Amino acid sequence: xxxxxxxxxxxxxxxxxxxxxxxxxxxxxxxxxxxxxxxxxxxxxxxxxxxxxxxxxxxxxxxxxxxxxxxxxxxxxxxxxxxxxxxxxxxxxxxxxxxxxxxxxxxxxxxxxxxxxxxxxxxxxxxxxxxxxxxxxxxxxxxxxxxxxxxxxxxxxxxxxxxxxxxxxxxxxxxxxxxxxxxxxxxxxxxxxxxxxxxxxxxxxxxxxxxxxxxxxxxxxxxxxxxxxxxxxxxx
Amino acid sequence: xxxxxxxxxxxxxxxxxxxxxxxxxxxxxxxxxxxxxxxxxxxxxxxxxxxxxxxxxxxxxxxxxxxxxxxxxxxxxxxxxxxxxxxxxxxxxxxxxxxxxxxxxxxxxxxxxxxxxxxxxxxxxxxxxxxxxxxxxxxxxxxxxxxxxxxxxxxxxxxxxxxxxxxxxxxxxxxxxxxxxxxxxxxxxxxxxxxxxxxxxxxxxxxxxxxxxxxxxxxxxxxxxxxxxxxxxxxxxxxxxxxxxxxxxxxxxxxxxxxxxxxxxx
Numbered sequence: 416x417x418x419x420x421x422x423x424x425x426x427x428x429x430x431x432x433x434x435x436x437x438x439x440x441x442x443x444x445x446x447x448x449x450x451x452x453x454x455x456x457x458x459x460x461x462x463x464x465x466x467x468x469x470x471x472x473x474x475x476x477x478x479x480x481x482x483x484x485x486x487x488x489x490x491x492x493x494x495x496x497x498x499x500x501x502x503x504x505x506x507x508x509x510x511x512x513x514x515x516x517x518x519x520x521x522x523x524x525x526x527x528x529x530x531x532x533x534x535x536x537x538x539x540x541x542x543x544x545x546x547x548x549x550x551x552x553x554x555x556x557x558x559x560x561x562x563x564x565x566x567x568x569x570x571x572x573x574x575x576x577x578x579x580x581x582x583x584x585x586x587x588x589x590x591x592x593x594x595x596x597x598x599x600x601x602x603x604x605x606x607x608x609x610x611x612x613x614x615x616x617x618x619x620x621x622x623x624x625x626x627x628x629x630x631x632x633x634x635x636x637x638x639x640x641x642x643x644x645x646x647x648x649x650x651x
Numbered sequence: 652x653x654x655x656x657x658x659x660x661x662x663x664x665x666x667x668x669x670x671x672x673x674x675x676x677x678x679x680x681x682x683x684x685x686x687x688x689x690x691x692x693x694x695x696x697x698x699x700x701x702x703x704x705x706x707x708x709x710x711x712x713x714x715x716x717x718x719x720x721x722x723x724x725x726x727x728x729x730x731x732x733x734x735x736x737x738x739x740x741x742x743x744x745x746x747x748x749x750x751x752x753x754x755x756x757x758x759x760x761x762x763x764x765x766x767x768x769x770x771x772x773x774x775x776x777x778x779x780x781x782x783x784x785x786x787x788x789x790x791x792x793x794x795x796x797x798x799x800x801x802x803x804x805x806x807x808x809x810x811x812x813x814x815x816x817x818x819x820x821x822x823x824x825x826x827x828x829x830x831x832x833x834x835x836x837x838x839x840x841x842x843x844x845x846x847x848x849x850x851x852x853x854x855x856x857x858x859x860x861x862x863x864x865x866x867x868x869x870x871x872x873x874x875x876x877x878x879x880x881x882x883x884x885x886x887x888x889x890x891x892x893x894x895x896x897x898x899x900x901x902x903x904x905x906x907x908x909x910x911x912x913x914x915x916x917x
Contacts, residue, residue, distance in 0.1 A: 466832035
């Protein structure tokens with residue numbers, strides 16, 4: 416029985432940790448470049464985020480204007496506006512509606528070549544997704560926040576700690592969102608076509624992350640259940 | 652007749668492909684219903700915080716939401732898939748469509764008629780009818796006609812917007828999600844009374860693009876309310892006519908786009 420042998424170029428045989436870091440970094444960078452190629456799509460996407468920002472912001476402000484004490488769910492107007500515009504920016508950064516690459520590859524069978532690679536698929540996909548995250552952070556976050564700041568009064572954080580905490584929380588949210596999407600996409604291993612679960616995810620994540628309205632507007636028992644029992648509020 | 656048979660074959664192929672992924676299709680059917688249900692639930696949640704939004708009560712708002720939901724989903728069901736045009740242009744699938752001896756637009760529609768959206772349409776109509784009942788509309792023959800014509804007008808208008816935004820792909824393949832700002836954005840815009848928007852934003856969306864005439868004006872006429880923004884009462888009855896110029900513009904742009912199309916060669 417003649418076996419078939421495959422060998423992989425080892426970057427640094429003596430220091431395996433460094434090798435995996437280099438590979439991971441290269442994958443992140445290629446993920447970044449993939450999105451950097453489509454500049455026009457970035458522009459078009461930002462435009463759409465901004466239009467939706469206006470729509471959602473006006474609705475919430477109109478609700479605030481009619482609410483008792485003008486503070487629905489304990490938020491004032493500026494906080495609601497900030498919530499909407501930062502949310503519109505974060506939407507693509509966290510990528511709760513990321514591309515269904517994995518399920519497409521499972522359906523077409525291309526995933527087999529991913530499994531043959533010497534990098535675990537979860538790691539490889541996570542690296543590519545972090546590249547996407549980096550690109551979105553630089554490009555998609557600024558547009559909505561600047562437009563929001565021009566047309567509405569936004570609140571600025573009063574404590575310096577808020578900013579690094581926000582950065583860490585965004586990164587964790589991106590990883591969390593990646594994990595959820597990976598699971599949803601992986602249903603294609605059983606169903607062959609993950610379109611249904613993906614639609615369900617798009618739908619559930621939008622509302623349960625608080626994209627359409629702050630979760631505090633829900634009855635308290637429901638909001639608390641969502642906070643404690645589901646990953647959604649942690650994503651956006 | 653032969654043409655009809657060809658369209659039926661396209662549709663049959665689609666139905667068979669859906670039947671082979673049953674679980675996924677069932678989930679899709681339910682989640683599609685869910686998306687419209689959530690739009691309506693959002694309105695209820697927002698009204699938990701306040702009794703009036705932009706001067707309108709929950710029941711009055713629901714009439715606009717229901718009218719929008721029924722019209723939009725009907726449009727989405729019939730021509731919504733035209734959204735994929737940019738994919739067809741990039742992948743070269745459009746070339747296959749162009750060389751067949753059938754009209755392009757109907758082919759694209761029948762290639763992927765999304766039957767999964769049927770439940771959603773039923774729900775949209777249900778909300779609309781329920782809102783009509785809850786609001787105790789003072790029925791006259793003209794109002795009855797308007798109540799029937801308004802959602803159809805809305806559907807035709809949204810259909811025109813779908814075709815228009817999809818046509819963008821003929822000139823700009825990477826237009827990405829830009830169309831969604833006007834299709835789904837338009838739906839969100841017309842789901843609420845337009846009094847809540849600031850002047851310039853309302854000017855652009857409601858009057859320049861015509862979205863204000865889709866649900867807000869007809870709803871005012873059905874509710875027998877004067878327009879706080881100052882349009883005369885007959886405007887509500889005339890509003891569904893806005894879909895006529897919309898369709899004309901969409902048809903024109905679509906035709907120019909098809910002529911302009913050059914294959915990417917892939």
